[in-house]
Amino acid sequence: MKLELGFTQINDIQFSKECKVDNGTLYVDPEAVKAFMYGDDDVKAWVKDFTFDVARPGESVRITPVKDVIEPRVKVEGPGGVFPGVISKVDTVGSGKTHVLRGMAVVTAGKIVGFQEGIIDMSGPGADYTPFSKLNNFVVVAEPMDGYQDNKHEYEHAVRIAGLRAATFIGELARDLTPDETETFETYGIKEGIEKLPGLPRVAYVHMLQSQGLLHDTYVYGVDAKRTLTTILYPTETMDGAIISGNCVSACDKNTTYHHENNPVVKSLFEAHGKTLNYVCNIITNENVYLADKQRSSDWTAKLCRLLDLDGVIVSQEGFGNPDTDLIMNTKKIELQGVKTTIITDEYAGQDGKSQSLADADPLADAVVTGGNANEVIILPKMDKVIGMLDYVDVIAGGHAGSLRPDGSIEAELQVITGATNEMGFNCLSAR
Amino acid sequence: MSYRVVHYINQFFANIGGEEMAHVEPELRDGFVGPGMALNNVWKGEAEIVKTVVCGDSYFAEHEAAAKEKILGWVKEIKPDFFIAGPAFNAGRYGYACSTIACAVQDELGIPVLTGMYEENPGADLKNKILIVATSNSAAGMRKAAPTMAALALKIMKGEKIGASCQEGYMPNGIRKNFFEKEIGAKRAVDMLVNKLNDKPFTTEYPMPSFDRVAPNPALKDLSKATIALCTSGGIVPKGNPDHIESSSASHYGEYDITGVDDLTPDKYETAHGGYDPVYANEDPDRVLPVDVMREFEREGKIGKLHNKFYTTVGNGTAVASAKAFACEYAQKLREAGVHAVIMTST
Structure with a gap:
C-alpha cells in the first residue's frame, strides 16, 4: 500500500470571515468552525458553547485542561476520507494522496470530566517538554451542558467528535493547495516484500492502544479498541486518521490523535525501510483492564508475530502501571516466539528518581527505550494568558494540593504536561 | 578563591x-x-x-x-x-x-x-x-x-x-534522571532493534529491575473468628477527598473509620484515582472497596468481623518505593489492631 503525503507549512493562524490558506497563514472563521461542529447531534446535545483562541510558539500562553490535539488533513486521492468510521465512512484508508497542514494543530480544551487532562505551555521551561509548544494551535474550548457530570461518557464523546470535526473543517481548506513538499510511504505484501528486499530483517511495529475506559480509550476505524482483537494494519492507514484518541490517561504519556497521525515509530521504521530492515506492518493490540483480555491480546500479538515470520518488532506502550503488565506480557511472549523486541516505555521512578520505574518487569525485556521519569517535578512559571482554566491544576494527574501557587506558577510532576514522556518515542526526553 | x-x-x-x-x-x-x-x-x-x-x-x-x-x-x-x-x-x-x-x-x-x-x-x-x-x-x-x-x-x-x-560519566547509581537525548525515542528504538537483530552490542536505557514478589501467607483456618480489613490502591475516599490524596503519584495514604457503615454510597464516598474510568466506582464505591459484601459476611457469620478502619491510596503513577513505605506503616497498625487478614483491592 502506498500513500503520498503533501505538506503545507502553516506559520500563523488568523481569525477571518474568509476561510483559506494563503502564503503559510491559515485564515479561519471560528463561527464557521462552530457551525460545522454543531452539525453533529451529540455535540449539539452535550456542548453548550465553544470559544476559540490561537496559541503561537513562544507566546506567554498556557492551555489547560487539554483533551486532544489533532492535525488537520484531507484525503485528495484514493479511497476513503480522514478519520474513517468516525468522521468519514469506513473505507480502508492509507493509499492515494493526503494533504497535511503541518506546523499547526486543533487543540480541544475545557472543563474536566475526569482527572487527567494536561497542560501545554507555549513558552518557558514547560514548552521544552511538549511537542505542541512548537505548533500554531487553534484552540477550541468546550463548555458542557448542565448535567454533564452524570453523563461523562456522552460528554467526552461529544468533545472528541467536536475536535475531529474542527480538524476536518480546517483540513478541507488544504484540498486544492499545491503542497510545499511531498513524501511517499509504501509497504509491500508479505511475499512481495521478501522478494523486493531480500536478506533484510523483517520488522513490524507492535502498537499498544490504551483501552481502559473513560478517557482511556482509543478508536480504530470507529471501533472502541477494548472491543477489538489484536490485528494488523498497513502503516499508512494511521496517517489518514485510522486510529484516534479518546484518551488522556496522564497527559504526559497520552497518545493524542496528532501522535497517531504522526506516529514517530512509523516514521522511523519508514526511514530504515529498504535500508536496514523490511517494514512489514503494524500490529495493534489493546490494553484492557481484565486479566483474561490481557492474556488473550498478548497471546494474539505473539501469534501474529510468529505467523508473519518476523525477525523483530518495536513495541510501544501507552500509559503506565496497569499497562506495564500488557507491555511485559507482549514482550515476553514475542521473545519466546524467537522474535526480537525493543520496547518504548516511560518511567515512574518517584520524584527522587530512586524507585523501580515499572510495575512489571522481565529479563527478556533487555532492549528498552525510555521517555523519561514522569514523576520528576517541574516549576512552570506564571503565563500572561490562560486558555481554558486553572481550576483543575491541583487535581489533574501529576498535580497535588497546592500545585497552583499564589503567584500563579505551578509546581507539579511532568505528568501534567501533554505528551511530555510519550511512549511512541515522539520526544528526545529520556532518563538514566 | x-x-x-x-x-x-x-x-x-x-x-x-x-x-x-x-x-x-x-x-x-x-x-x-x-x-x-x-x-x-x-x-x-x-x-x-x-x-x-x-x-x-x-x-x-x-x-x-x-x-x-x-x-x-x-x-x-x-x-x-x-x-x-x-x-x-x-x-x-x-x-x-x-x-x-x-x-x-x-x-x-x-x-x-x-x-x-x-x-x-x-x-x-x-x-x-x-x-x-x-x-x-x-x-x-x-x-x-x-x-x-x-x-x-x-x-x-x-x-x-x-x-x-x-x-x-558516572555509573548508574539507582537515581533516575531526565535529560534530552539527541535523537527522538522512536529513532533510538529502531537503531537499538537493528543492532539487536544483527547481534551487535546495544545498551538498554532501563535495565530491568529485579522484581519484588511477595509470597502470600498461608490461608486462614477459620474465617468465622477472623478480623478482616479492607485496603485498596483504588483510591476510595470519603466524598471530597479530605486528605487530598493525589489522583496520581500519591504522596500519602488515608485511614478512614467505617464503624456503623453498611454500604459505601455515592453521596458519602468516591474515588480519588485518576488512572481508570471513575464513573462506575463513583456510582457504587463498594465495587472497589466491598464494604457491603463484607458486612453481609459479618452478619452471616462467615467472617468474625470487618476491621473498623480501611486504608486507601491511589496506585496510579505512584512509585513502588512510596507504595511499599505506605504499606509498611499501616501493616504495623493493622497488626497492632489485631487484624488477621487483609483484602487488598487494586484497579
Missing part, C-alpha cells in the same frame, strides 16, 4: 612502587602527586589539590579501621571543599580503598566526594552510595578519566545541577 581539594591515591600512582610496596602506611603530602596534576590542569585554578593522601593498597585492606581513622583525622583537620579518590581502573584493592575511604569522608565528615574506576572493580559495589566515574580497565584510560572526573567534581563543588549518568 579556588576550591580546596584532598586527593587519595595508592603507592603505585605515588611512584613509591608496585605490589612490593603495597604495605606502606598512609602519609600526607602537600599539593598534588602523580595523577593529581591532570585534575589540577582541568580545573585551571578554579579548584586545587591542597593535600594528597598516599596509602598502600595492602595496608588499607589489612588495616582498614586504622587507615580510615588516620585519613579521616587528616581530612577533618584540612576541611577541604571536596575529596577525590583514584581513579583506580581495574585495580581491585585500590578500587575498594578509594570507594571505602570516599564513602567514609562523605558520611562521617559531610564532605562531597568522587572516585573513578572500571565497572567490574569490586569497589564499584558502592556506586549507589557515592558517585563513581566509570573508567576503562587500565591506567591507559587516564587521559579520558581525569577530565571526566575533574569536570564532574567541579560541578559538584560549584553546586551545579548534576545531569544523568550517561551525560556526566
Whole structure:
C-alpha cells in the first residue's frame, strides 16, 4: 500500500470571515468552525458553547485542561476520507494522496470530566517538554451542558467528535493547495516484500492502544479498541486518521490523535525501510483492564508475530502501571516466539528518581527505550494568558494540593504536561 | 578563591612502587602527586589539590579501621571543599580503598566526594552510595578519566545541577534522571532493534529491575473468628477527598473509620484515582472497596468481623518505593489492631 503525503507549512493562524490558506497563514472563521461542529447531534446535545483562541510558539500562553490535539488533513486521492468510521465512512484508508497542514494543530480544551487532562505551555521551561509548544494551535474550548457530570461518557464523546470535526473543517481548506513538499510511504505484501528486499530483517511495529475506559480509550476505524482483537494494519492507514484518541490517561504519556497521525515509530521504521530492515506492518493490540483480555491480546500479538515470520518488532506502550503488565506480557511472549523486541516505555521512578520505574518487569525485556521519569517535578512559571482554566491544576494527574501557587506558577510532576514522556518515542526526553 | 581539594591515591600512582610496596602506611603530602596534576590542569585554578593522601593498597585492606581513622583525622583537620579518590581502573584493592575511604569522608565528615574506576572493580559495589566515574580497565584510560572526573567534581563543588549518568560519566547509581537525548525515542528504538537483530552490542536505557514478589501467607483456618480489613490502591475516599490524596503519584495514604457503615454510597464516598474510568466506582464505591459484601459476611457469620478502619491510596503513577513505605506503616497498625487478614483491592 502506498500513500503520498503533501505538506503545507502553516506559520500563523488568523481569525477571518474568509476561510483559506494563503502564503503559510491559515485564515479561519471560528463561527464557521462552530457551525460545522454543531452539525453533529451529540455535540449539539452535550456542548453548550465553544470559544476559540490561537496559541503561537513562544507566546506567554498556557492551555489547560487539554483533551486532544489533532492535525488537520484531507484525503485528495484514493479511497476513503480522514478519520474513517468516525468522521468519514469506513473505507480502508492509507493509499492515494493526503494533504497535511503541518506546523499547526486543533487543540480541544475545557472543563474536566475526569482527572487527567494536561497542560501545554507555549513558552518557558514547560514548552521544552511538549511537542505542541512548537505548533500554531487553534484552540477550541468546550463548555458542557448542565448535567454533564452524570453523563461523562456522552460528554467526552461529544468533545472528541467536536475536535475531529474542527480538524476536518480546517483540513478541507488544504484540498486544492499545491503542497510545499511531498513524501511517499509504501509497504509491500508479505511475499512481495521478501522478494523486493531480500536478506533484510523483517520488522513490524507492535502498537499498544490504551483501552481502559473513560478517557482511556482509543478508536480504530470507529471501533472502541477494548472491543477489538489484536490485528494488523498497513502503516499508512494511521496517517489518514485510522486510529484516534479518546484518551488522556496522564497527559504526559497520552497518545493524542496528532501522535497517531504522526506516529514517530512509523516514521522511523519508514526511514530504515529498504535500508536496514523490511517494514512489514503494524500490529495493534489493546490494553484492557481484565486479566483474561490481557492474556488473550498478548497471546494474539505473539501469534501474529510468529505467523508473519518476523525477525523483530518495536513495541510501544501507552500509559503506565496497569499497562506495564500488557507491555511485559507482549514482550515476553514475542521473545519466546524467537522474535526480537525493543520496547518504548516511560518511567515512574518517584520524584527522587530512586524507585523501580515499572510495575512489571522481565529479563527478556533487555532492549528498552525510555521517555523519561514522569514523576520528576517541574516549576512552570506564571503565563500572561490562560486558555481554558486553572481550576483543575491541583487535581489533574501529576498535580497535588497546592500545585497552583499564589503567584500563579505551578509546581507539579511532568505528568501534567501533554505528551511530555510519550511512549511512541515522539520526544528526545529520556532518563538514566 | 579556588576550591580546596584532598586527593587519595595508592603507592603505585605515588611512584613509591608496585605490589612490593603495597604495605606502606598512609602519609600526607602537600599539593598534588602523580595523577593529581591532570585534575589540577582541568580545573585551571578554579579548584586545587591542597593535600594528597598516599596509602598502600595492602595496608588499607589489612588495616582498614586504622587507615580510615588516620585519613579521616587528616581530612577533618584540612576541611577541604571536596575529596577525590583514584581513579583506580581495574585495580581491585585500590578500587575498594578509594570507594571505602570516599564513602567514609562523605558520611562521617559531610564532605562531597568522587572516585573513578572500571565497572567490574569490586569497589564499584558502592556506586549507589557515592558517585563513581566509570573508567576503562587500565591506567591507559587516564587521559579520558581525569577530565571526566575533574569536570564532574567541579560541578559538584560549584553546586551545579548534576545531569544523568550517561551525560556526566558516572555509573548508574539507582537515581533516575531526565535529560534530552539527541535523537527522538522512536529513532533510538529502531537503531537499538537493528543492532539487536544483527547481534551487535546495544545498551538498554532501563535495565530491568529485579522484581519484588511477595509470597502470600498461608490461608486462614477459620474465617468465622477472623478480623478482616479492607485496603485498596483504588483510591476510595470519603466524598471530597479530605486528605487530598493525589489522583496520581500519591504522596500519602488515608485511614478512614467505617464503624456503623453498611454500604459505601455515592453521596458519602468516591474515588480519588485518576488512572481508570471513575464513573462506575463513583456510582457504587463498594465495587472497589466491598464494604457491603463484607458486612453481609459479618452478619452471616462467615467472617468474625470487618476491621473498623480501611486504608486507601491511589496506585496510579505512584512509585513502588512510596507504595511499599505506605504499606509498611499501616501493616504495623493493622497488626497492632489485631487484624488477621487483609483484602487488598487494586484497579
